[in-house]
Amino acid sequence: xxxxxxxxxxxxxxxxxxxxxxxxxxxGKSTLIEKITKNLKDFIVCSADHYFIKNGEYIFxxxxxxxxxxxxxxxxxxAMKENVPIVIIDNxxxxxxxMKFYIRTAKQFGYNxxxxxxxxxxxxxxxxxxxxxxxxxxxxxxMFNKLENSSLPEDITQxxxxxxxx
Numbered sequence: 001x002x003x004x005x006x007x008x009x010x011x012x013x014x015x016x017x018x019x020x021x022x023x024x025x026x027x028g029k030s031t032l033i034e035k036i037t038k039n040l041k042d043f044i045v046c047s048a049d050h051y052f053i054k055n056g057e058y059i060f061x062x063x064x065x066x067x068x069x070x071x072x073x074x075x076x077x078x079a080m081k082e083n084v085p086i087v088i089i090d091n092x093x094x095x096x097x098x099m100k101f102y103i104r105t106a107k108q109f110g111y112n113x114x115x116x117x118x119x120x121x122x123x124x125x126x127x128x129x130x131x132x133x134x135x136x137x138x139x140x141x142x143m144f145n146k147l148e149n150s151s152l153p154e155d156i157t158q159x160x161x162x163x164x165x166x
Contacts, residue, residue, distance in 0.1 A: 017086050018076075018106040022093035023118030024143035025135045026125040028163040029090050032118065036088070043086035046076040073101050080109040087111070094146045103156065113156045120163040 019036075021029040030047070037043055051068035052060050072091065079087045087106075093099050099115070106113045125140055152158055 016080075016083060016109070016111040017114060018080070018089070018102060018111040019086070019114045019116055020089045020093055020099050020102055021091070021116045021118060022099070022147075023120065024094070024125060024140055024147060025092060026128045026140065027118040027120040029092075029116075029118050032116070032161060032163070033088055033090055037086075040086060042084065043088060044075070044079045044084050045088045045090055046072045046079070047090035048072045049090070073105075076102055077105050080105055080111060083109070092143060094143060095148045096152070103153075115152060115156060115158040117158060117160045118163060119160060124163070 021033060023029050030049075033045055037045065048065065048068035048071075049058070051064065051071055052058055069091070072089070076087055076089060089099075089102050091098070093115075103113050122140070122144065126137060
C-alpha cells in the first residue's frame with residue numbers, strides 16, 4: 001500500500017492539533033494513524049472501534065454503537081481539556097454533523113482542527129474486509145453513498161489522502 005500525504009511522520013505541532021480522520025470502513029484510517037504516530041510521543045487516538053475490542057478481538061455489536069461513540073467523545077474531550085498536544089479521531093465521520101462535537105470542543109480548548117479525508121478505491125476496501133472486521137459489502141457501498149463532500153468552515157484545514165494498493 002502506498003500513502004501519498006505530505007510527510008505524515010514529521011508532524012511536530014507548534015500549537016495543539018486535532019486530526020479528524022474520515023473515510024469509509026476499511027479505507028486505511030487506522031493504518032494511516034499508525035504511520036503518522038510512529039515517531040510521536042505525546043498524543044492520543046480516540047476511536048469508537050476501541051470499545052469493541054475485547055481481549056484483543058474485535059467484536060462489533062450495532063446496539064452498542066451509540067455508547068461507543070459517546071465514550072470516544074468523552075475521551076477526546078478529556079484529552080483536549082488536559083492539553084494533550086495531538087488528539088486524533090479515528091472514526092468514519094461520513095457526515096459533517098458527526099465531526100461537529102470534536103470541532104466545537106477543539107475550538108473551546110484552543111486546538112487547530114485538521115480533517116484528513118481518506119480516499120481509497122472500493123475494490124481495495126472490499127478486498128481488505130477479509131483481513132479485518134469483515135464489514136458486509138452492502139454496508140461499505142452504503143457508506144460510500146453517505147460520505148458527504150460538503151465544505152468545511154474556513155478555519156479547518158482539510159487534506160485529502162489517496163491510498164492505493166500495490
